[in-house]
Amino acid sequence: MDSAISKTPVTVLTGYLGAGKTTLLNRILTENHGKKYAVIVNEFGEIGIDNDLIVDADEEVFEMNNGCICCTVRGDLIRVLGGLMKRAGQFDGILVETTGLADPAPVAQTFFVDEDIAAKTKLDAIVTVVDARHLSDEIGKAPEAEEQIALADIIVLNKTDLVEEADLVAVEALVRRINPTVRVERAERSNVALDKILGLAAFDPDKILEEAPESLGDPVHDHDHPDHECGDHCDHHHHHHDHDHDHDHDHGHGTHDPHVTSFALRSETPLNPEKFFPWIQMVCQEFGIDLLRMKGILAFPDDDRRYVAQAVHMMLEGDHNRPWRDDEARVSRMVFIGRNLPRDIIEDGFEKCKATH
């Protein structure tokens, strides 16, 4: 793992308009943490601290030449990260600030696609700043806000001083309904402790599932019911920006159900790798447009090491990591986050991957 240690960690800061993203960035840059960061910003604001390197870049989303509309990367990131690596050793980490309406998927996918980038940098975490007051209004209306939560590894639930505790609990529940494994850090005026968001390797699905509740994916204790109330009439399972169907739903006033939901799968029976790999590839191909994020830790028969897999849309990667510990159950766990994913079909396919079949 020596090579992983020397890779420069990249933290992506997202957040819907007005959530407090720039305030957080300013805090990171001004706080006396002894670290030096290169910061990639999309618009030159008031930030700019002597010790740090600020790079002004325009967000450029590039489609790959493979006919897949969800296989997109951030061209500006490839260019700027490549350039920053020419100053090797001059900073401890890289921060990427995205615009309020940005879809973080192309950012994450850049680290999957570009081998030169992947060889030298490592996506440490996608940190999404959420305005506790406005989230429930944005959900169901702003697809970008849901994407930013779905892709997040850490949520900074901001402006908690402006919201009652009961509402905070409701907002947290809403966040977890979209992304059950995300870590939520409450903050006022973006005052989250920086060691809770930086340098944690939180993008690593291993880390995320490690921290997730034990009950995750256990069908008996399933944490909430997925959005089946959407029903068959709801055919909005394509195209991110096609969100003009809100009026089709009659969910009452004040609360909106997220279009992005999640479910977890779990198996105490080891999975047959010869069935699992073709299946998960099929799932990513078939449902990739709707699949925002997948994370999994998998146990294979006669394999003493854990297999960790993750996907963003159709981009799938996986590898063995550490051996299973003696004191841990060899349980396979997967989390799927997406728009109207056919849970029954995916669950059925997962069942058929069990090594007993």
Add this chain to the structure above:
Amino acid sequence: MQSDTLNQKHLLLDAPATGCGFVGKHFACADGEGFVHLIGSDGADAKKRLHEGAILSFATDEKTATAYSGGDDGAVMKMASGADPVPLHKSSKWVDIVVSSPHGHVAWAAGKSIFLLKKGQEEAAIVSAPSSVGGLAFSPDGKWLGAAVYGGALLILLANPDKTQMLDWQGSHGTIGFSPDGRFCVTSMLENALHVWRIDKPGEKHGRMGAYPAKPLSFSWTADGRYLATSGADVLVLWPFIQADGPIGQSAGVVSLEQQSLVRAVACRPRSQHVAIGHIDGSVTLYDRKAQQHHVLAPASSMGPVIELKFSADGRSLGFIREGGEAGLFDLGAP
């Protein structure tokens, strides 16, 4: 050719190496802390700091002993032998690419703008690109400045920079080059492939040159112009440019290499059948197409991949840089 008889020079830089080329009788290389280093054939070296940050792009004109550098300080500098460095450009955007032509022109790219400073002119013409620019190259026939952009290659007519032609192909294009006869334009792509267009019929005569395990960022036409040697595989890939449509509809020849390591950089030796090959393990080999023999010039190194190789115009000298911050120079004798 035995490597122990080779006259070779090495120079360790204190920062990552970012570009190289010949400047008169010197081999010049740029680094990530803004320095340009000069290595003489006698082994003497000198350095000068031209930029406050990293030099991102570097080009040389051997004949006029001039070097051009672009930095993340937003500057373009011109350094002519014996003269003080002259700034050509300054802005808030990084200068990602700078190229020079044997005809004395120079061009650079910053953000989505391409700047063309023709020989003898005081002010650069500015051309807007549809995206940020992956690469620039002058065509050897002196007709075009080509820019690799998102969606293809943008050709800018040197005689009238307001006139441009787009060679379309969806995707993100990185490096760019022209065949020695000026008939073909080639770009490298994000998808581990090259794309080629016949410039007179780009809509119908174009094609993908794929199946690479890594990005074929570096490519070079053989001295006779009949083949394009490329990086991006653990073999030497040679695309034929012999037929009227070049490699379109043809398959590539591959030469197995003794080095079991991806090819990261290639350069074809002038006036010879030799191809210099730089590997990601840091080794440098010379392949003789005529004798079909390999010569190891430099072994693998802990200083990282060989990212660029350059021959002097007379083919006597071969310079290379390793990404981690090392430059090397060989005197190979007359080709």
